[in-house]
Amino acid sequence: MSHEPAAPNAVAAHAGHDAHPHVNYFAIFIALCVCTGISILLDLFESQSLRWVIVFLVISVAVAKAMFVLTYFMHLKFEGNWKFIILLPTTILAIGLMVALTPDIALHYYTPDVPQVHQEAPAAPAPAADHGHGH
């Protein structure tokens, strides 16, 4: 489907060295600003039960912004299929790296034995005390 808008430009791309598809860049800029505003608003929204929903939304907004930049500012919408050849391997490797890192640190398949954790454990009300200092 991305071929359809690209088709007329593809012709131009061959005619001139550097084709300039017409994009309303200002509209994209406004969209990016709105997205930033949304993520800041989400930060102000405090809800214990909806926390993970908000986290998901914040990340979704970031991904949406990234897509705006990639698609329009970086012209990926108007590029040929080579974009997949270049971006797919890096994406797979990047995700693979995260997956590879996870068991090392995030998964505790042994009893954590680090001083910080020891300190945390007996001081269950400690975070509450921290609250007081923070404000």
Add this chain to the structure above:
Amino acid sequence: MAQTHGTTSVKMGIPISRAKLGMWLFLGTEIMFFTAFIGTYIVCFFGSPGWPTDTHQTHINIAAGGINTFVLILSSYFVVVAHEAMGLRDFAKARKFLIMTMALAFVFLGIKTYEYKGKFDHNILPGKIAEDDFQAMDNVVKAMKTAVERELDSLIPGTEKPYEKQAALNLKITEPKAGEAESAEQRTYRAWQGWNEEFNRLRTEVSGNKLTLKDVEERLETGYAHTIIVDTKAPVLKAADGRELTHVAGTLEDSQIEAYKAKQPFTLKAHTGETVSIAPDNLVTAVIPAEVIDLGHEIHHPFVMPYGNLFASCYFLMTAFHAIHVLVGMTMFAWLLMQGSALNETWSDFMENAGLYWHFVDLVWIFLFPLLYILPGLMRAV
């Protein structure tokens, strides 16, 4: 592939300029470069129970981060406009927008510097953050040592060692003549002695494991302003419960300061808790008048931040590498701007690549902003 087949037999492979292909391949490696940092950060975040999320403590400034996000987005827009203008052979417009992009890049780095300064001022630095009570107390001792030695340097300039300077300072102190007011200089020397005394006392007590973090906090809260230090052999100081003391330090209230000046006896609530009566003939080694030297405000309230050092490492690694990328992007724009009026269509490939690079820098910040500024605050509710 079908497109290229019909149009040309000379140009094979991907139908884009080599420069652009090179830039995209490079950006591919850049994606992996930053994913490594971001991935490590996320994994550390979830792998560390009690990861610092309090933005007051970490000095993460959401407003500054938000403004910087806007600044980068706007600069990205300007780059795109500049690139478009180059395509339309409007090089004056391209230059104008490049200059504005440069200006925004400076704004970004300025705000980043402001944020870094906040971190440096509050010692939110890798390896400097206390992760338990003892480290927090040590940090107070270190801060006080720094303040006391810096003050000594200003009183006795030179390259001598601190103990040599201290000896020099001791020699400068003279007993005030009867009926004469102490000179301002003499008062400063005495005040410094008082601070040094307090510092030595704190260091000894902390290293002797005699204080808890709460004690140190209380001492900082009462403040060292108007601290009196009485150190004597005879007549012996007596605590309210009758114990004999040779050394006592406490904070003076206004009425007590008056009594001290009028050489009248008064009772002192010592830092250690006991009430001690001070006679005029007790030897007062130092009075720290707040108006002479107040080092107390320089010593930060001690805090314990589990995993704070790991947090600071992650923060600086990600934001500093991002800032380096901003600098590289600025160099590319500067190169274009240095062409001045000679900027023409031969530079359009360069312009496009500089633009792609700059958008990538923007892209990285788009992820760093929620990950560093927004999500920790949301996770705080845990």
